[in-house]
Amino acid sequence: MILHDRIAEILPDWRNRVNRLVTEHRDFKVCDVTISQIYQGIRGVQIQVADISYVDPYEGIRLRGYTIPEVLEKLPRLPGCEFPMAGGLYFLLMADALPTFEEAMEVENEWKKHMEIPRHVVNMIHSMPRETHPMTLFSQAIMALQVDSIFARQYLDGLTKTDYWKPTLDDSIRLTAKLPSLAAIIYNWKYRNGEINAPNPDLDWSGNFAYMIENPNNHEYEELCRLFFLLHSDHEGANVSAHTAHLVNSALSDIYLTSAAAMNGLAGPLHGLANQECLRWLLKVYNSFESFPSKDELADFARRELKSGRVIPGYGHAVLRTTDPRFTAQFEFARKYLPDDELYQLVCRIYEVLPDILKETGKIKNPYPNVDAINGTLQYHYGVREFDFYTVLFGVSRILGITAHAVWARALNKPIERPKSLTTAMLEERVAGKPDTIEVAM
Numbered sequence: 001m002i003l004h005d006r007i008a009e010i011l012p013d014w015r016n017r018v019n020r021l022v023t024e025h026r027d028f029k030v031c032d033v034t035i036s037q038i039y040q041g042i043r044g045v046q047i048q049v050a051d052i053s054y055v056d057p058y059e060g061i062r063l064r065g066y067t068i069p070e071v072l073e074k075l076p077r078l079p080g081c082e083f084p085m086a087g088g089l090y091f092l093l094m095a096d097a098l099p100t101f102e103e104a105m106e107v108e109n110e111w112k113k114h115m116e117i118p119r120h121v122v123n124m125i126h127s128m129p130r131e132t133h134p135m136t137l138f139s140q141a142i143m144a145l146q147v148d149s150i151f152a153r154q155y156l157d158g159l160t161k162t163d164y165w166k167p168t169l170d171d172s173i174r175l176t177a178k179l180p181s182l183a184a185i186i187y188n189w190k191y192r193n194g195e196i197n198a199p200n201p202d203l204d205w206s207g208n209f210a211y212m213i214e215n216p217n218n219h220e221y222e223e224l225c226r227l228f229f230l231l232h233s234d235h236e237g238a239n240v241s242a243h244t245a246h247l248v249n250s251a252l253s254d255i256y257l258t259s260a261a262a263m264n265g266l267a268g269p270l271h272g273l274a275n276q277e278c279l280r281w282l283l284k285v286y287n288s289f290e291s292f293p294s295k296d297e298l299a300d301f302a303r304r305e306l307k308s309g310r311v312i313p314g315y316g317h318a319v320l321r322t323t324d325p326r327f328t329a330q331f332e333f334a335r336k337y338l339p340d341d342e343l344y345q346l347v348c349r350i351y352e353v354l355p356d357i358l359k360e361t362g363k364i365k366n367p368y369p370n371v372d373a374i375n376g377t378l379q380y381h382y383g384v385r386e387f388d389f390y391t392v393l394f395g396v397s398r399i400l401g402i403t404a405h406a407v408w409a410r411a412l413n414k415p416i417e418r419p420k421s422l423t424t425a426m427l428e429e430r431v432a433g434k435p436d437t438i439e440v441a442m
């Protein structure tokens with residue numbers, strides 16, 4: 001398969017680069033860690049090397065070195081489609097090169113072979129209480145697929161360490177192939193009549209999700225899915241879900257165990273669940289005014305929110321210091337496809353007003369919108385109005401990045417992750433200038 005060939009071709013060079021760093025510069029210091037960083041979520045500590053993507057504070061995410069506008073421009077697309085195929089994106093993430101149309105199609109075709117969801121997984125979803133959160137169902141379903149892990153089977157048979165990445169890639173292709181169908185099954189069972197269209201072989205991976213949930217405005221929603229799944233595919237290596245995946249994968253857990261663990265992190269309100277909060281807030285603003293609010297009315301509303309100690313969802317970012325280019329890409333989509341949508345118009349007006357209001361506080365490092373400030377608005381417009389499902393859509397996309405990181409961690413033989421914890425007493429002794437009374441192993 002094309003991804004195997006391409007990774008096998010570039011792997012010796014990557015292994016040499018890493019070996020050179022580790023052997024020739026093993027004691028080179030990358031950063032220091034302060035007590036405040038330890039107590040504040042290891043914020044900013046450079047603990048990870050992740051070559052799939054990098055978040056530049058001023059340019060936003062770069063996927064294998066390419067900015068979002070570059071990725072949107074350069075990746076191949078199907079005839080008649082505005083946005084690229086996810087198959088091309090997966091090639092870029094995995095193989096570290098822009099694919100040709102044929103290479104992108106090869107990934108898409110490989111996915112088509114493995115799209116079907118085993119009956120036991122469908123039955124498991126159907127046996128759950130209907131009120132189960134869709135992220136719980138999504139994570140459970142990924143776990144239920146684990147029985148077919150090729151890596152787990154070959155590992156038991158004594159797989160050679162340098163080949164660990166190969167069945168990890170096989171598993172990744174098989175798992176990612178199923179994600180649109182899995183999400184559609186969960187969506188239709190939880191919110192519709194439970195029936196589902198079989199995947200359409202003429203459509204790509206992203207378009208098929210729109211087709212399977214039978215979105216009434218299928219063509220435009222297919223395009224939105226292409227854009228959405230591309231934009232959310234990765235956000236470097238140390239956010240909660242990516243770091244969770246790395247840690248679990250480092251124990252040689254297979255891709256199903258790794259991805260389900262990542263999804264459990266993504267399901268947290270401070271991570272992937274934030275997008276539903278943004279739409280809720282937007283609707284609250286919308287419903288607080290009898291007619292479309294003026295800039296002054298919005299400014300007063302925002303100041304009141306801030307004064308009462310509330311955060312404004314969709315604005316600010318831990319790393320970015322500019323408008324998120326993923327916001328901009330979806331903003332442009334909305335400008336073209338839904339210019340008359342009142343919620344979109346509200347997003348525009350808030351964007352005009354809010355950064356200056358946030359700057360007035362003097363403490364917010366990034367007063368500009370992040371991707372969540374518009375995500376939900378687009379889904380809402382196309383009738384996907386079940387807020388708790390939005391994180392599943394995010395997860396479908398993010399597993400593309402997570403599996404690419406996992407394959408490369410195996411390819412570069414990254415070892416099990418095992419940092420060290422200290423006790424409060426140890427820190428107290430150190431700040432008092434006393435030596436550690438208990439030996440700290442390194």
Ligand SMILES: CC(C)(COP(=O)(O)OP(=O)(O)OC[C@H]1O[C@@H](n2cnc3c(N)ncnc32)[C@H](O)[C@@H]1OP(=O)(O)O)[C@@H](O)C(=O)NCCC(=O)NCCS
Pocket residue numbers: 274275306310311312313314315316317318319363364365366370371372
């Ligand atoms: C994303 C976020 C968690 C980043 O947090 P952060 O890295 O601590 O951000 P900052 O360093 O700029 O925060 C400095 C202060 O500004 C506040 N702040 C940041 N963004 C804010 C916002 N959108 N509304 C109100 N206050 C905000 C922080 O709460 C913090 O206040 P404190 O010093 O009283 O604790 C934060 O901006 C936020 O809560 N945004 C809204 C939620 C959201 O959009 N989440 C999705 C993120 S992709």
